Amino acid sequence: MSSSHRSRLLFGSTIAAIACLGAVSTACTGEVDAPRLGRIERVYEPGPVVLPRLTEVQYRASVEQALGGQDVDPSLGPLPQLPLEPDTNPYLFYNVGAASTTLSEVGTQRYEESAHAIANAVVLDPARRAAVIGCEPASPDDPCVSGAISRLGRRLYRRPLTADESVRWVRISSELAGGDASRGLALALAGMLQSASFLYRVELGEDDTERAGWRRFSDLEVASRMSFLLWNTAPDDELLDAAMAGDLEDADGVHGQALRLMEDPRARRAVRAFFAQYFDLSRLANVRERDATLHPQFTPSLMVAMRTEIELVVDDVVFTRDADVRELLRTRRTFVNQELADLYELDVEGVSPITFVPVELPDDGPRAGILTLGAFLTANAHPTETSPTLRGKYIRERLLCDLVPPPPPGVSTDIPPVMGTPRTLRERLEAHRVRPDCAACHANIDPPGYLFEGFDSIGHTRETDHGFPVDTSGGLDGVPLSNGRELGELLADDPRVSLCITRQLFRHVNGRLERDGEEAAIRELSRDFLAGGSRFLDLLLAFVTSDAFRYAAPSDDAPMSDDGGEP
């Protein structure tokens, strides 16, 4: 990846930033969701800090990075993975669930059990002990113990332990050791693994000296925010060292470290994870059944393959090709295994059930772009029939960030059954068009969905529905279109898609919805993103070096104070 062309939006003087943002207010129009999102653009004001718990992926990756020892001894296997409380994803993102939900009692117990299993694995396996601890404690007060607590504690807490914390865990390792120094160390590790300072991302900032009501994230907190965004895990030793050396105080330093992180394989995993959440790919795991007569090709492993396919396409567009991210919507390049090749009726050499092979979809075929691939088509359909409404709603809400209101109360959402006069689903949905109470919304939702009627409930092409020819004509915002590929072409040039991705990334990064005062930052990031060709890595770099990444406001309910007192 080349760094020279990456655009930058520096942590700048706020005065300059305000002037810049103010000058372009009210430039954008068209989002249906405008009222909800604080349509009136105003001077940027940061939004409140949150306290996200680590997601399951972040927990496991952080633990491996801190205590796995594979960096020293690659032959070591993974640490134990006991079950944890499941994550939730309100507004699509696990980070939002992590910042808004409270851990349950069972979840607390699972952390307890997991902590002991991990700590024992670190200390009891001689190879792992050598790689992670690096010394053999002879007695509970051996400096080997306090050294390990201090070094591993910094990794787990993502900052150096305070003096009190060091004393606490050294004391615990001695008091509870029962004469066995290794056991004492394991218990101290199990304690730190249950610490709120490990389990929660403590990024609370400090009062900004120049702007009342602003909080400035410390360099170590910026390191943590960068790492969780770009790697979806905790900072490594080098990033912590950089933060402690003051290298992250300015945007240049952040830029340099960000480039390093983005060149690491962990960045590819993190970007895939973001898009998997944004595209709601986890819903494929809930597709358990399809009518066996109608869809003989359906298998649970096909659902996994569909997810993998999208992740590989994302990786290809974002990293390998460093292309306009909207290329996702029209690219003919995809990756198929045996099952997907069969589903798409492609003759591809080298595929197997587990081998994905890059292919160019035929130029004269029905497929190009992720909206014509299995994941979207299957997750937005029913077991026995398609759903133009679900497909259209997905396009509205996910790709355009539109607001689709619920059906009005008391309306029968009963779709006429198949029985009686045979007809297509599209004909049965005629009420959506002719009944005024339905048409008000469905006129926006269904037409883009109809474009995909040539694909059945698992994304197989079809020419008939209930025995009648399918009609794939539809459109978007009054622009008539004849099939899904045409929609992909249209959306791939639509600036709303770039703005929507920026907005979704903002939510993912901050673990909450944007506030009205933050709209200006989203618009500015989005404008630069679009102007630079909508390359996603540019957006990531611009984001981590922007004020919106470095500053926040105190939490809503009670402004915190650094000395621990009540305001």
Next chain:
Amino acid sequence: MKFLSRRTMLRGTVAGSAIALALPQLDAMLRPSGALAGGETPRPFFGVFYWANGVPWHARHGGEQAAAGVPDVWTPPTLGAGATMSEMLEPLARHQATIFTGLEPKTAVPPSPPGQEDGHMRGFMVALTGDRIRPEGFDHPSHTLAPLRQTIDQFVARDPSFYGSNAPRFRSVHCGVSDARFHDYGHWNAISYNGPSSQNLPLMRPDQLYNLLFAVPPDADELRTRASLLDAVREDAQGLRTRLGAGDRARLDEHLDHVREIERRMTAATGAACVAPPPPSDGDLMGRANEMAELLAVALKCELTGVFTFMLTAPASTHVFSNVGVPDGLHKVCHDGLWENVRRVTRHQMECFATVLDRLAETTDATGASLMDRGLVLGVTEYGEGWKHSTNELPAILAGGANGRIARGHHVREEGGNFARVHLTALQALGIQAGGAPIANWGWNGGETDRPFTELLT
């Protein structure tokens, strides 16, 4: 009945870990006659059973169905005591369940944010909390919502008049069967809340419930050490605590309360007087419901807990009931109004409910009484008329005798009545007190009531 020594320990190896079961306080306190030492009746237990997407249709659905010749197969045809069960409710007849019909949510629906009248959310909240949705943060398009308060199971589990100072090993236990869900988050996979953002996610597999209840670390010294460590974990959080805003501090405090609760559990006396059931296998919906119910029955009998929730299917479930010949997801089946399919699924869900109750009914406690004589199980769902997203005719079912405090086998009908009356009736039957007298009020934001169904309370 044979007296058991408090020191008796049952030790066995199950799935690689030794088990030690808690001593049932009930057994220890009982005389051979079955009466409690102090002449009191044993504490009842409380359960919530949840099934998704409401009921197929009934009388108030009006002309459209009647014209199509679709009968009301839900509402029992007779009223009062000894009511005849309808086709759908017939499986519950053997448990003398009391059926409530005609009730509806009375909570006010704020105009903003839009969509709060949606029954999957409004009906759900009223059926489980007695209150409306929390407007703040509600988002209909993404189906993101939170309750305003704890669900009724947690109200009971935390009410001082229920457990007193003698809380069992688990204040409550939460299990579920179908993990087919409409969304991956929020209330779409949980039916029990401690508060707005704090859920008790159900354990979805019988082996998970089994491990929670019965696979306790065996070594008392080890447990004591781990409990001591939890002291340090709580101490370690104090510095962070003071830097947080009120909302995040409350979240952290609740986490730390859980740490304390787990610590209490570790240091609680262990003993044994009842035998753990064999480890469960994994089955279909009915099979898993049955396995879960067997484990719950032991947990209740042994006083491991006194409150449970049982989520057969999640709100707006997309479960495919292909086992009864219905090829589509439940949510869609209800929307489509495919009567025969809805009828089959609803009947099957009631059969699962009856199976759960079977396992409790056939389990006797130390007095020789059936658990269903002692306990009370509230059956709820989010809709009355699922096919049109209406919460009219929001159904409720009460099974069990609550130590003889509630009459069984009634059909209570009040058209347009306040659903909160069912909750208040159940709470009074459980002996919940407020200010030294039986709890007198329930419901919020328009849903208030001070009228239990007194004809049922004995």
